[in-house]
Amino acid sequence: MLFRSWAQTADAHWPDVARVPDHVGVEHLVVTRHALVRQVLTDPVTYRPDNALDAVTPVPVAALRVLAGHRFRLPPTLANNGGDSHPQIRAVVADALHPTRVAAQRPWLTALVRERLAAVGAALDAGAPVDLHAELAADLPLLVLARLVELPDAPVGAVKEFARAALELFWAPLDADRQAVLAAEVGRFHRVLREFAATGGGLAGSLRAAGHPPDVVVGALFFLLVAGQETTSQFLTLLLHRLAGEPAVRAGLRAGTVAAADVVEEGLRLEPPIVTWRRVATVDTTLGGTAVPAGSSIVLWLARAGRDPAAVAAPDEFRPGQRGSRRHLAFGAGAHRCVGDQLARMEAAVVVGETAPLLDEVTVVRAPWCPDNLTFRMPDAFVVRRG
Template sequence: MLFRSWAQTADARWPDVARVPDHVGVAHLVVTRHALVRRVLADPATYRPDNALDAVTPIPVSALRVLAGHRFRLPPTLANNGGASHPAIRAIVADALHPTRVAAQRPWLTGLVQERVGRIDATLDAGGPVDLHAELAADLPLLVLARLVELPDAPVGAVKEFARAALELFWAPLDVGRQQALAAEVGRFHRVLREFAATGGGLAGSLRAAGHPPDVLVGALFFLLVAGQETTSQFLTLLLHRLAGEPAVLAGLRAGTVTVADVVEEGLRLEPPIVTWRRVAAVDTTLGGTAVPAGTSIVLWLARAGRDPAIVDAPDEFRPGQRGSRRHLAFGAGTHRCVGDQLARMEAAVVVAETAPLLDRVTVLREPWCPDNLTFRMPDAFVVRRR
């Protein structure tokens, strides 16, 4: 289950809490109920975030040497930081992604999406297939994030390759050869981040001015490039694919009886790009009647929590606006809740509003494929043709 959790979300056989070994024999406590998942996220003293970025496949010495050769480090910064420095770092990042600054990007993003949809529409009208992931969703969040936080001047393709390599290296089941290749990819781009952290403006400049050391700057940039844009591009692809199979929702959007905002929230509940997140028990405790010894790895099944019948009327149906739709945990909860939630919502709202008419008239030629991964779905091509 651990590496196909995105495909088993609707499986009714799972208990509230279950002990599950992973591919290397390490036992994890998998938590499935909304109330329990939220309790863990809201209690960072009992359930610490220290293991959030640990590699689920232990990295061998050969790959560690590759990373060391690039001076790669991931100190506690954002997602994996349960220390005293977290609030100050988070506040600076949150200011860079403030809702007012995010809203200011909406007209520009709308124009860009309209331009792309126009080209896609022309290709479809001519009878050709279109990959909506590559042609629309893949790079949009990166382009917006670059404007907000002044990301390093690197080719979009290089940044995307780095982000996906990082998601695979730290969260996928891997063999040694693949780990070495991914370590080289991640290490090379880590050098770019390190150089930018020393001189860059925007977010990097704000963190430097606040006195944070270079490793913190690099760690913050690393996490933003992975979680701040790659997950949103994944969500856009997943949501577009889901909507293509929801004619009643598309009809509601067309008629004005369904709102774009409600579609986005229901999409986050049913098709989150991040399906699990991890914590580690700091002390001996209990969870859902299960003993949890200190040091236990806890896997919080965010995607299944969003389908908990205790919070939502129709757990497996796409019903925008239904009771509980907005109570999903796609952005986490508590002190480590995603600081880019409003950015992701804005981007998804623009894409849904501009592409819904197009989706109403397409046939899916190739559904997105998602590789084995503990936490991230990482969909690839989504190819459609006009009906």
């Protein structure tokens, strides 16, 4: 279950809290109910985020040496920071991603999406299949993020490869050979981030000006490049695929009776790109009647919490605007709630609004496939053709 949780959200037989061993024998407490997941996320004293970025497959010495050779470090910055520095770091990042600055990107993004859809339409008219992940969704969030925070001047392809390598290295079941390959890729790009953190402007410059040391600047950039854009591109692909199978919703969009923003919220509830997140218990406690010893790894099943019948009226149906639709935990909750939630929502609303008419005219040739991963779905492609 730990590596296919996104595929088992409708299984009705899970208890509120389950003890589940992972692929290396480590036991985790998997929390499935919306109220309990939220309870953990909003209690940073009892449940700390210290293990959020720990590798679920222990990294062997050979791969650790590769990382050390690149001076790779991930100090507590955002997702894994339960210390006093977190509010200050988060405030700098939140300012860079302020809703006013995000809204200002909407016209530019809309024009870019329309330009890409024109090319997609031409290819479809010529009878060619088109991968909407590669041709539309994959790099859009990175391009927007780069405008907001002045990311390193690196090729888009290299950044995307690094981000996916990081998601695999820290959250997938792996063998030692694969870990060594991924460690080299992550380490190489970490060196780029380290150089940029020392001299770059935008967010990097703001963090330096606030007095944060270089490792913290690198850690914040690392997390933004992984979680700040890769997860949104994943979500765009997953949402478009879901929308392709929802003709009534598309009809509502055409008629103006369904809002793109509501489609996005239902997509986040039913097709979240981040399906689990982790916490560690700091004291002996109980959760939903289950004993939780101090030091326990808590796996919060965000995707299943979004289908909790106690939280939403029709948990397994795609009904934009339904009661409870916006109560999902796709962005987490509490002090570590995703700081880029408004950015992701804006990007998804633009893509839905502009792409829905195209989906009326195509059939799915290849649905997205997602590899084994504890937390991230990482779809690889979404291929359609005309007719």
